[in-house]
Amino acid sequence: MADIAPRIVIDAIDVHYGAVQALFGLSLTVGDGEVVSVLGGNASGKSTTIKSVLGLVRPTKGTITLDGLRVDGQRPDAIIGRGVASVPEGRRVFPDMSVYENLLLGAYPRRREAKDLAGDLERVYEAFPRLKERRAQLAGTMSGGEQQMLALARAWLRRPSLVCIDEPSMGLSPRFVDQVYEVLHGWKAQGITILLVEQNARMALELADRAYVLQHGRVAVSGTARELASDPQVRKAYLGAA
Amino acid sequence: MELFLSQILNGLAIGQVYALIALGFSLVFGVANIINFAQGALFMLGAFIAYSAIAWFELPLVAAAAVSVVIVAILGLLLERIALRPLIGAPYIAPFLSTLAISTIIDQSAEIIWSPESQPFPAALSNTTFFIGNAYITLTDLVIFAFGAAATVALTLFISFTWTGRALRATAQDSAAAAQLGIRTEAMRQIAFGLAGALGALSGILVALYFQSVFPQMGIPFGLKGFAAALLGGLASIPGAVVGGLLLGIGETLASAYVGDSYRDAIAFTLLLLMLLVKPNGLLGSKRLDALGGAGAAAGAMPTTSLLASSSSQQTAIRAVYLPAWGFLVVGIAFATVPLVLTSTYVLQALIYGFIFALLAVSTSLVSGSVGILSIGHAAFFGVGAYAVGILARPYGLSADATLLVAIALTALVAVVAAIPLLRLTGHTAALGTLAIGQIGFLVFLNWVSVTRGPMGILNIPHPVLEILGGARFATTAQKYWLVLGFVVIGLVIAERYVSSPIGRVWRAIREDRLAAQASGLPVKRYILLAFAISGALAGLAGGLFAYVQQVVSPESFTVETSILVLTMAVLGGLGNFTGAAVSGFALAILPEFLRGFAEWRMIIYGLLLLAALRVRPQGLLGAR
Ligand SMILES: Nc1ncnc2c1ncn2[C@@H]1O[C@H](COP(=O)(O)OP(=O)(O)O)[C@@H](O)[C@H]1O
Numbered sequence: 001m002a003d004i005a006p007r008i009v010i011d012a013i014d015v016h017y018g019a020v021q022a023l024f025g026l027s028l029t030v031g032d033g034e035v036v037s038v039l040g041g042n043a044s045g046k047s048t049t050i051k052s053v054l055g056l057v058r059p060t061k062g063t064i065t066l067d068g069l070r071v072d073g074q075r076p077d078a079i080i081g082r083g084v085a086s087v088p089e090g091r092r093v094f095p096d097m098s099v100y101e102n103l104l105l106g107a108y109p110r111r112r113e114a115k116d117l118a119g120d121l122e123r124v125y126e127a128f129p130r131l132k133e134r135r136a137q138l139a140g141t142m143s144g145g146e147q148q149m150l151a152l153a154r155a156w157l158r159r160p161s162l163v164c165i166d167e168p169s170m171g172l173s174p175r176f177v178d179q180v181y182e183v184l185h186g187w188k189a190q191g192i193t194i195l196l197v198e199q200n201a202r203m204a205l206e207l208a209d210r211a212y213v214l215q216h217g218r219v220a221v222s223g224t225a226r227e228l229a230s231d232p233q234v235r236k237a238y239l240g241a242a
Numbered sequence: 243m244e245l246f247l248s249q250i251l252n253g254l255a256i257g258q259v260y261a262l263i264a265l266g267f268s269l270v271f272g273v274a275n276i277i278n279f280a281q282g283a284l285f286m287l288g289a290f291i292a293y294s295a296i297a298w299f300e301l302p303l304v305a306a307a308a309v310s311v312v313i314v315a316i317l318g319l320l321l322e323r324i325a326l327r328p329l330i331g332a333p334y335i336a337p338f339l340s341t342l343a344i345s346t347i348i349d350q351s352a353e354i355i356w357s358p359e360s361q362p363f364p365a366a367l368s369n370t371t372f373f374i375g376n377a378y379i380t381l382t383d384l385v386i387f388a389f390g391a392a393a394t395v396a397l398t399l400f401i402s403f404t405w406t407g408r409a410l411r412a413t414a415q416d417s418a419a420a421a422q423l424g425i426r427t428e429a430m431r432q433i434a435f436g437l438a439g440a441l442g443a444l445s446g447i448l449v450a451l452y453f454q455s456v457f458p459q460m461g462i463p464f465g466l467k468g469f470a471a472a473l474l475g476g477l478a479s480i481p482g483a484v485v486g487g488l489l490l491g492i493g494e495t496l497a498s499a500y501v502g503d504s505y506r507d508a509i510a511f512t513l514l515l516l517m518l519l520v521k522p523n524g525l526l527g528s529k530r531l532d533a534l535g536g537a538g539a540a541a542g543a544m545p546t547t548s549l550l551a552s553s554s555s556q557q558t559a560i561r562a563v564y565l566p567a568w569g570f571l572v573v574g575i576a577f578a579t580v581p582l583v584l585t586s587t588y589v590l591q592a593l594i595y596g597f598i599f600a601l602l603a604v605s606t607s608l609v610s611g612s613v614g615i616l617s618i619g620h621a622a623f624f625g626v627g628a629y630a631v632g633i634l635a636r637p638y639g640l641s642a643d644a645t646l647l648v649a650i651a652l653t654a655l656v657a658v659v660a661a662i663p664l665l666r667l668t669g670h671t672a673a674l675g676t677l678a679i680g681q682i683g684f685l686v687f688l689n690w691v692s693v694t695r696g697p698m699g700i701l702n703i704p705h706p707v708l709e710i711l712g713g714a715r716f717a718t719t720a721q722k723y724w725l726v727l728g729f730v731v732i733g734l735v736i737a738e739r740y741v742s743s744p745i746g747r748v749w750r751a752i753r754e755d756r757l758a759a760q761a762s763g764l765p766v767k768r769y770i771l772l773a774f775a776i777s778g779a780l781a782g783l784a785g786g787l788f789a790y791v792q793q794v795v796s797p798e799s800f801t802v803e804t805s806i807l808v809l810t811m812a813v814l815g816g817l818g819n820f821t822g823a824a825v826s827g828f829a830l831a832i833l834p835e836f837l838r839g840f841a842e843w844r845m846i847i848y849g850l851l852l853l854a855a856l857r858v859r860p861q862g863l864l865g866a867r
């Protein structure tokens with residue numbers, strides 16, 4: 001692992017929501033081209049970890065660096081501006097905008113690259129024929145699975161080198177979960193670095209190179225995905241039935 | 243029939259202007275989730291800057307309009323920067339009060355710069371009249387309609403097809419998600435305020451052309467109408483704002499043609515209240531208000547119905563400091579000795595006004611603080627009490643026992659009726675509902691000449707006589723001092739007993755979480771009406787005493803300025819904290835006595851005080867309760 005230059009380094013951060021502390025000295029690294037998964041039960045601090053990287057919450061202690069530069073305390077748009085895309089928890093598509101407009105907004109940081117955009121949009125429509133069919137429809141009228149596809153496509157239009165994804169399988173039928181992971185495997189093959197938060201440990205560990213398991217805002221276990229997936233102790237204690 | 247059609251055409255023109263004001267509200271509400279009370283002030287500034295550019299610098303109309311639009315757009319940006327940005331994470335009601343304070347400061351500054359009088363607008367469009375069949379429309383109306391419509395179309399295109407427009411809409415729909423796509427949501431907020439300023443200025447200029455006059459007080463009534471139009475259309479929707487504006491314009495023009503022009507505004511505000519009563523989500527029904535807990539529960543940016551809650555849990559709570567009911571009695575007795583040592587009529591007179599406003603501030607604090615329905619209309623209740631005494635005291639020769647009793651009962655009744663349209667509202671929307679009530683009250687005092695004698699007012703109100711004290715007459719200043727002090731202390735003791743009783747606890751529960759209160763089976767509506775009845779009774783008593791002290795009752799005592807003043811008193815004291823309200827009501831009422839010569843700066847000072855308090859101590863001096 002050490003030979004891979006780290007893209008994200010989270011070093012001993014504390015995060016508070018008012019009086020509530022959500023993360024306690026959490027550290028984590030994501031190497032270039034790596035897929036790193038953050039696992040853990042409900043309220044263990046997974047989303048907070050990803051929000052810290054995206055600048056949506058500010059650590060009260062510790063540092064976060066992205067490609068060697070400090071980003072803790074920076075605004076989300078500055079961080080996104082450095083080649084990062086986000087697939088938020090619960091998809092968060094814009095319900096009263098068309099599918100087409102949602103996709104365009106994914107490319108907001110590249111709005112001056114009009115030429116490339118048209119081509120990329122075509123590629124998205126090729127990869128997701130459903131979205132092409134429904135491009136004029138309001139995003140809020142689509143099913144959860146379709147919205148998740150839209151959220152993924154929207155993030156891809158950022159043409160990111162690094163994607164933060166929060167629970168992409170949440171609330172989806174197994175068929176859609178498979179589709180989501182098919183897309184993510186494709187991204188991995190393209191060499192996109194991925195920080196993936198999941199409760200669905202089985203799917204995540206198949207995709208990930210390494211994983212961290214959180215409990216009560218701390219890293220309880222970490223290791224390669226293979227080690228974690230095969231360790232019966234870990235599976236029982238942290239990964240539930242997975 | 244021709245008249246009818248002509249009125250409709252005429253209404254479309256002014257309605258298009260209302261639509262522009264409404265769009266200003268909608269944009270800001272959509273993107274920043276607050277109702278910008280200062281929209282009316284931006285509108286007024288737009289008209290006056292154009293006025294000055296023409297009258298002082300002799301610019302042609304179009305150039306003057308362009309200058310004004312640019313300046314006011316910049317002022318819109320500044321408004322966001324100065325009055326709102328520092329309040330992120332403050333209690334949910336703080337931004338609204340902050341724009342209210344700014345609006346007060348701007349309005350009063352305009353009176354100082356341009357004089358309080360109405361002035362003819364120095365540019366006019368031609369008065370050529372066109373006929374469509376037998377219906378007619380003037381060129382002015384046509385131009386106004388065309389400009390308004392063009393601005394609306396331009397805005398719609400901008401919002402629909404540009405990157406910035408898309409980003410604005412995305413921010414409005416889901417600000418956190420927009421931020422994760424790399425959109426600078428703070429910048430979007432600023433742009434929304436800048437656009438609102440530009441729209442406000444443009445609509446101000448069009449209104450100046452339409453009515454051919456400008457006056458510094460024009461902001462509030464037109465702002466309120468724009469808000470009514472926005473609400474009619476569902477508050478966050480652009481087509482809704484346009485439809486709402488046109489409907490309001492037509493409705494109001496028809497009403498003024500068939501009922502009388504002096505009722506034009508009263509009818510517009512009544513429509514607003516009816517709207518709030520029947521369909522608070524607007525005609526085009528925005529689900530957005532529902533998402534915030536339902537228009538019935540939390541309209542405005544508030545996930546809870548509480549005025550004082552905030553999105554940041556880092557707020558340090560301030561312990562409220564307040565007197566028990568008997569404490570007011572003790573303080574009252576202490577004050578009763580003052581005339582024994584001080585004979586200056588001037589000082590006693592100032593103290594009398596201090597007492598009356600202490601009572602009025604407590605009355606305001608009751609609905610605004612304890613129940614959480616911010617009242618910007620309390621001057622109407624105050625006025626009802628004053629007029630009741632003014633009307634009954636002389637011709638019927640009634641004693642003060644009788645007149646004050648009528649004042650109290652009548653005002654309580656009026657307050658209860660006024661509260662009915664507010665029952666399903668909270669937050670910013672409820673506040674604007676109370677503003678409409680206050681405006682209607684003022685317009686009735688001004689226009690119901692056969693009863694109130696209109697602008698002349700009621701003069702020569704006799705000295706009060708109390709039958710229960712064996713016909714004692716209160717003629718000297720010292721005697722009136724004791725009379726007022728006595729009644730005010732009784733009022734305060736009763737109010738404090740209510741708010742400290744289980745009833746007060748229910749009020750606060752309703753304020754904190756109306757849905758939960760409802761779910762636990764509390765008769766929420768009855769408790770709110772009770773609060774309004776008591777608050778109305780206290781305001782009526784204050785008004786009655788005020789009439790006896792002034793010996794004159796006239797509409798200008800009951801303007802929106804008075805309402806804003808008493809609300810400021812209630813906020814400064816700590817909402818729901820009656821000791822705080824009484825102290826700050828008393829202090830702020832006697833303060834101008836020490837600022838003689840600065841009379842016109844009074845409202846500016848109050849506005850600055852409110853602004854400062856929101857930044858430094860949003861919980862009020864003695865702590866909200
Ligand atoms: N906006 C918030 N305000 C207050 N507390 C929060 C907020 N978001 C998360 N928390 C708290 O922080 C902890 C971690 O939450 P989160 O990171 O969302 O967990 P996960 O994504 O693993 O379910 C939880 O205890 C949660 O209640």
Ligand SMILES: [Mg+2]
Binds near residue numbers: 046047048167
């Ligand atoms: Mg989560």
